[in-house]
Amino acid sequence: ARLDGGSSRRGPYQEGLRDVPFDVRHGEILGLVGESGTGKSTLARTILGMVQPDQGTVTHYTKRPQMIFQDPYSSLNPAYSVAWTLEEPLRIYGKYDAPERKRRVREMLERVGLPEECLKAKPSELSGGQRQRVGIAAALLRRPRFLIADEPVSALDVTIQAQILDLLRQLRRELDLSYLFISHDLNVVYQLCDRVLVMQKGRIVEQGTVDDIFDHPRPPSPGRCWQRRSEPMKQVFCRHRRLYIWLLADLALLASYLLLRGNRACMNAAAGFTRPLRAALGRLSYLVDFSVM
Numbered sequence: 001a002r003l004d005g006g007s008s009r010r011g012p013y014q015e016g017l018r019d020v021p022f023d024v025r026h027g028e029i030l031g032l033v034g035e036s037g038t039g040k041s042t043l044a045r046t047i048l049g050m051v052q053p054d055q056g057t058v059t060h061y062t063k064r065p066q067m068i069f070q071d072p073y074s075s076l077n078p079a080y081s082v083a084w085t086l087e088e089p090l091r092i093y094g095k096y097d098a099p100e101r102k103r104r105v106r107e108m109l110e111r112v113g114l115p116e117e118c119l120k121a122k123p124s125e126l127s128g129g130q131r132q133r134v135g136i137a138a139a140l141l142r143r144p145r146f147l148i149a150d151e152p153v154s155a156l157d158v159t160i161q162a163q164i165l166d167l168l169r170q171l172r173r174e175l176d177l178s179y180l181f182i183s184h185d186l187n188v189v190y191q192l193c194d195r196v197l198v199m200q201k202g203r204i205v206e207q208g209t210v211d212d213i214f215d216h217p218r219p220p221s222p223g224r225c226w227q228r229r230s231e232p233m234k235q236v237f238c239r240h241r242r243l244y245i246w247l248l249a250d251l252a253l254l255a256s257y258l259l260l261r262g263n264r265a266c267m268n269a270a271a272g273f274t275r276p277l278r279a280a281l282g283r284l285s286y287l288v289d290f291s292v293m
Contacts, residue, residue, distance in 0.1 A: 017042055017053070017202045024146065029172065029179040031189040031210070034199030040182050043199070044148045047180070062145035062178075070151040072131035076123040082109075082134055083119040089141045108137045111174070112167060129160035136167065140175065148180045153188065165192055190214060 017039045024030045032040055045051040047058055048067060069075035076085055086105040090096050096104065106116060112133040123131055132152060139147055149168070153161040165188065171177055183189050189196060189210070196213045198206035206213065 017046065020056075020199075020202075020204050022197055022204060022207060024178050024180055025195075027172070027176060027178055028194040029168075029181050029192055031193030031196040032180060032182045032199065033184070033186065033189055033196060036184075038199040039202040040199055041150060042202075044150055044180065044182060047148060060146070064142050064144045065146040065148065066139035066142065066144045068132075068136055068139050068147060068149040068152045071155050072128065072135045073123055075135055076131060076138075078123050080122070081119065082121055082123075082126075085123075085134065086119075086138055086141060089138065093142065104141065105137075108141055111140075111171070112137045127160075128156050129163060132156065132160075132164055133167070136164075136171070140171070143175075145176065146178045146180075148182070150182045151184065152181075154184065161188070168192070186214075 020039075020043060022030075032043070034040055042051060044067065046053055048065060049058075083102075083105060086108065087101045090101045090104060105119070109116065109118065114130060114133050114137070118126065118130060118134070123134070126134065136152075152168075153164050156164060168179065169192070172179065181189070181193055193210055195209055196207065197204050198213065206217075
């Protein structure tokens with residue numbers, strides 16, 4: 001997909017976007033970051049055709065781009081079951097009969113990691129992670145090549161976030177997808193995306209690879225919420241977070257040795273405790289906010 005310049009208005013007098021030329025390359029995950037109110041969601045709606053730009057053009061090199069919404073509960077119809085929700089895009093398409101629709105729904109449900117029992121459930125009977133998986137399955141049923149993910153993990157807890165992000169990576173490999181990934185979480189963007197767009201006041205003020213944006217940021221300007229004095233320390237932590245987690249676990253092991261010196265059974269128990277702790281924190285560390293770490 002490519003957006004060439006142009007502008008879009010969110011109301012009769014308010015200009016939402018201006019000068020936003022960029023392209024999404026085949027097979028990549030393009031991150032879009034910026035403070036609230038900069039026009040990220042307006043840009044997503046413009047790409048999907050829900051908002052018509054006053055100037056400029058949107059060029060799609062694939063058919064039927066789809067969207068994964070931020071709140072999985074509000075994006076699903078609470079009155080209908082998961083089976084009805086997933087079959088609806090295929091019914092509208094009108095190409096498949098009922099048995100083929102059911103087969104495709106079961107196949108997609110398995111692909112996103114949900115049991116077949118979820119087909120009879122309504123959204124209120126599912127967890128947040130399960131609802132988001134249903135939303136991802138609904139977006140993929142028409143086999144799109146381009147997905148817009150509008151903060152798809154911001155409403156989920158940390159453990160479920162990691163599972164959904166792993167699922168998005170897996171689906172990109174299996175289905176040859178490209179993503180426009182909108183997020184406020186710079187840690188997630190750093191780990192997931194290949195390139196990054198930075199928006200400010202409806203304009204793209206910076207774009208480049210993840211390493212370029214995080215290692216060589218532009219000078220601070222008003223509204224750049226991630227440009228603070230602690231930025232160099234954040235960059236260092238971003239590159240070496242797993243090493244720090246391992247060192248913390250080893251320090252805990254050393255402290256246990258000093259406290260329990262001579263008691264081999266306690267030492268073995270401490271070593272057995274720190275090993276899974278190091279592995280678990282290593283997987284989830286990129287989802288923990290820098291200020292917490």
